[in-house]
Amino acid sequence: MIKNRSGKIIPENKRQGRALELLYRTVPGRIALKLLTAPILSKIVGKFMDSPLSAFMISSFIRNNNIRMSDFLPERYSSYNAFFTRKIRSGARPVDREKTHLISPCDSKLTVYEITENSRFNIKNSSYSVAELTGSRRAAEKYRGGLCMIFRLCVDDYHRYCYIDDGRKTANRFIPGELHTVNPIALERYNIYKRNSRECTLLHTANFGDVMQVEVGAMMVGRICNLHGKGEISRGEEKGRFEFGGSTIVLLFERDRVVPDGDIMANSGDGIETAVKYGEKIGVKYQRS
Secondary structure, eight states: OEEOTTSOEEOOOHHHHHHHHHHHHSHHHHHHHHHHTOHHHHHHHHHHHHSGGGGGGHHHHHHHTTOOGGGBOOOOOSSHHHHHTOOBOTTSSOOOOOTTEEEOSSSEEEEEEEOOTTOEEEETTEEEEHHHHHTOHHHHHHTTTSEEEEEEEOTTSOOEEEOSSSEEEOOOEEEOOOOOOOSGGGGGTOOHHHHSOEEEEEEEESSSOEEEEEEEOOTTOOOEEEOOOSEEEOTTOEEEEEOSSOEEEEEEEOTTSEEEOHHHHHHHHTTOEEEEOTTOEEEEEOOOO
16 A cells, blocks of 8 residues: 555556566466566667657556656657656756755655664565675674665656765665566565665765665666766765666665654554655654754
């Protein structure tokens, strides 16, 4: 279930759900899934999505997903990927500039979890550890007692993402993997965070300590496109984008660094995702008494 910030339930895309039911809950579907997640096919699909031949898909996608195109810069898209990575119109995603406010890095469906002593999480019947996600045992120790924020992007979300604060970043570290869907239904059979390709970046932020950001690729998404290497970063500055498909961003926070907004914590405790927007306030800096 998903709720918006006003507490209203948001219906999910049923077409996507039905397709995933076939892929993950039937024997022929799981055979097809193995083929669909092969790297070579992912590359072929990626090239098609970059070509003018894919442009015919755009109008029906906008219509079927009720995408408000007035939020985006007017443009004639040369391919489906050009449309999928479209840029937002100035003012459509205002970035909260209050330095003590934690902002969302993207449009997504958000859940928040405490990082427990054994650093494992149960999300929609799937279990993974911080070490498995980041490829680092040190990260498991560093973020113990902190918070894990999971931002799930759907195909109709804006697929560019930003830095959550001013500071410095390390180089991007790529972890290869087998690509799978990030839709929750997939988690009944697969641990997507162990099987998906991902990129990890350590953000030395001005207000929220050392934050680990992990971008997770999804089924038939071979490209996580980060724009910068090691260097200075600014709150709200575009960090990168995902190309065709659904995707996930994970933020790991050290203990006593952030306090998520009450509605997000309440929803997460009830197993409900909260719809959030790029640049929107989702919490505050932890204040030591």
